[in-house]
Amino acid sequence: MRRLLLFLLPAALVGALLVAVQAPASATPPNIPSAGTARTRLGELTVAAESHASTYDRSLFPHWITVSGTCNTREMVLKRDGTNVSTDSACYPTSGSxxxxxxxxxxxxxxxxxxxxMVPLAEAWASGAWxxxxxxxxxxxxxxxxxxxWAVTDNVNQAKGDKDPAEWQPSxxxxxxxxxxxxxxxxxxxxLTVDSAEKSALTSMLNTC
Structure with a gap:
C-alpha cells in the first residue's frame, strides 16, 4: 500500500502525541494538503466503480483501540481537537469544548x-479496503x-453516514x-479508488478553494 508508514503512529511516537495535544487545539487534524496538492493527488487516484459493498462489516475495522494508558483513539481525538479539555483517570473528558x-x-x-x-469505513471497503x-x-x-x-456534531456525522462527497457535503x-x-x-x-461521480464532486469542491 502506498506511503503506509508515513502517518501511522508507532509506540515510540505516542509520548510525543500526548505532549502535542496539550497545545491549544485547532479542531483540525494534521497533514491536510494544499488545494493545489489535493488537485494533483485527485488526478493520481484510480477511477473505478465501487465493489464488494455487500460483504462490508464494520467489525472488520477494529476501533476504537487503546492508544496509550487508558486512552483510546476516540478520547485522543477529543483531547487533540478540543479546547481546554480535562479528563478523568479513565481518559474520559470531564470538561472542555x-x-x-x-x-x-x-x-x-x-x-x-x-x-x-472522513472517508467512512464502508466507503473505504468498497474502494479497495476489502x-x-x-x-x-x-x-x-x-x-x-x-x-x-474529525470531532463533529453527532447528528451531523449520523446524517453523513457512509456517503461520499457526491452524496453528502458539509452544510x-x-x-x-x-x-x-x-x-x-x-x-x-x-x-483507494474513487468513482466518477465522487471525483466530479471533489473537483467542484476543490474549485471553491
Missing amino acids: WYSPYDGATWTAPADVDIDH AWTTAHRQDFANDLGGPQL RTAFRCTYARAWVQVKWYYD
Missing part, C-alpha cells in the same frame, strides 16, 4: 460529539496522523474546500 467544522456548532458535552471517519488485512484496516480506522478523524459551504482536501488526502494516502 468542541467546535464542529462541518456545521459550525460548539459543544461542551462530549456525548454530543462523534468522531467522524482486500486489506484486518491489521491494515485497524490502522485506517484509528489513524491519528492524517486527516481521517458549511466555507468548509467544503478543506473537506475535499482532507478526503482526497486519505484516499491518496491509502491508495
Whole structure:
C-alpha cells in the first residue's frame, strides 16, 4: 500500500502525541494538503466503480483501540481537537469544548460529539479496503496522523453516514474546500479508488478553494 508508514503512529511516537495535544487545539487534524496538492493527488487516484459493498462489516475495522494508558483513539481525538479539555483517570473528558467544522456548532458535552471517519469505513471497503488485512484496516480506522478523524456534531456525522462527497457535503459551504482536501488526502494516502461521480464532486469542491 502506498506511503503506509508515513502517518501511522508507532509506540515510540505516542509520548510525543500526548505532549502535542496539550497545545491549544485547532479542531483540525494534521497533514491536510494544499488545494493545489489535493488537485494533483485527485488526478493520481484510480477511477473505478465501487465493489464488494455487500460483504462490508464494520467489525472488520477494529476501533476504537487503546492508544496509550487508558486512552483510546476516540478520547485522543477529543483531547487533540478540543479546547481546554480535562479528563478523568479513565481518559474520559470531564470538561472542555468542541467546535464542529462541518456545521459550525460548539459543544461542551462530549456525548454530543462523534468522531467522524472522513472517508467512512464502508466507503473505504468498497474502494479497495476489502482486500486489506484486518491489521491494515485497524490502522485506517484509528489513524491519528492524517486527516481521517474529525470531532463533529453527532447528528451531523449520523446524517453523513457512509456517503461520499457526491452524496453528502458539509452544510458549511466555507468548509467544503478543506473537506475535499482532507478526503482526497486519505484516499491518496491509502491508495483507494474513487468513482466518477465522487471525483466530479471533489473537483467542484476543490474549485471553491
